[in-house]
Amino acid sequence: MRHKIKGIVIRETPKGETSKLLTVVTSSLGVITVNAKGVRKLSSPYLKSAQLFAFSDMLLYEKNGFFTLSEASLIADFYPIREDIKKYSLACYLADVASSFSIPGDDSGIILRILLNSLYALENDKNSSRIIKAAFELRICAECGFLPEVSVCEICGEELDGEEITFNITEGVSYCKNCAFNNGNDLFLTRSVVKAILHITESELTKFISFKISEKDEEFLSACAERFLLSRAERGFKTLSFYKHCEELP
Numbered sequence: 083m084r085h086k087i088k089g090i091v092i093r094e095t096p097k098g099e100t101s102k103l104l105t106v107v108t109s110s111l112g113v114i115t116v117n118a119k120g121v122r123k124l125s126s127p128y129l130k131s132a133q134l135f136a137f138s139d140m141l142l143y144e145k146n147g148f149f150t151l152s153e154a155s156l157i158a159d160f161y162p163i164r165e166d167i168k169k170y171s172l173a174c175y176l177a178d179v180a181s182s183f184s185i186p187g188d189d190s191g192i193i194l195r196i197l198l199n200s201l202y203a204l205e206n207d208k209n210s211s212r213i214i215k216a217a218f219e220l221r222i223c224a225e226c227g228f229l230p231e232v233s234v235c236e237i238c239g240e241e242l243d244g245e246e247i248t249f250n251i252t253e254g255v256s257y258c259k260n261c262a263f264n265n266g267n268d269l270f271l272t273r274s275v276v277k278a279i280l281h282i283t284e285s286e287l288t289k290f291i292s293f294k295i296s297e298k299d300e301e302f303l304s305a306c307a308e309r310f311l312l313s314r315a316e317r318g319f320k321t322l323s324f325y326k327h328c329e330e331l332p
């Protein structure tokens with residue numbers, strides 16, 4: 083069976099003398115492993131499409147659940163990201179999370195779109211890397227059924243409009259001033275952080291990274307997004323430690 087898809091390579095593993103096994107986030111097949119024969123030969127027409135973060139139109143051949151690359155045409159290579167260790171380390175983490183949140187056979191292409199928009203923003207410095215990371219984390223959670231509730235108090239049902247709120251990381255719910263009790267797992271969020279969370283989770287996919295926030299609020303947003311994602315993923319990411327290590331480099 084043949085599949086015409088768009089896909090981005092998020093992992094490449096050498097196979098034999100000249101081939102690679104590629105992990106690809108696709109527009110209609112979720113995240114799959116693709117056998118790319120001969121792509122390590124300099125003469126291969128698909129050399130560029132078989133590299134990390136290469137985004138391409140691909141023609142795949144499927145047999146017994148195994149995919150082989152038949153043709154590829156490069157759309158974007160995100161090469162500048164691979165030349166900057168800080169951007170590269172963040173892109174590796176985003177790819178890792180995308181792979182971990184993907185649903186097998188998902189034909190919506192939503193994970194691919196979130197990842198592509200984030201890499202585009204990262205490549206072109208559309209926002210700080212910390213905001214790109216936080217926006218990616220919260221949007222991918224929201225699209226995968228983990229929408230953080232920041233509009234209504236979980237206990238009394240009061241609308242949380244314009245007030246500082248208390249956000250419970252593990253439950254993904256919020257409490258008003260009267261109902262808040264600190265169980266050690268809560269974060270206080272200012273109005274602008276709440277506004278940013280609503281923008282990230284509710285705006286169009288082309289705009290969820292485009293917003294401004296003060297440096298202090300950026301810190302809270304960043305902590306909130308990372309902790310929320312990690313509690314949903316129920317696992318750690320080595321690529322996250324790598325990113326943090328690279329962030330500290332001069």
Ligand SMILES: [Zn+2]
Nearest residue numbers: 235238258261
């Ligand atoms: Zn309340």
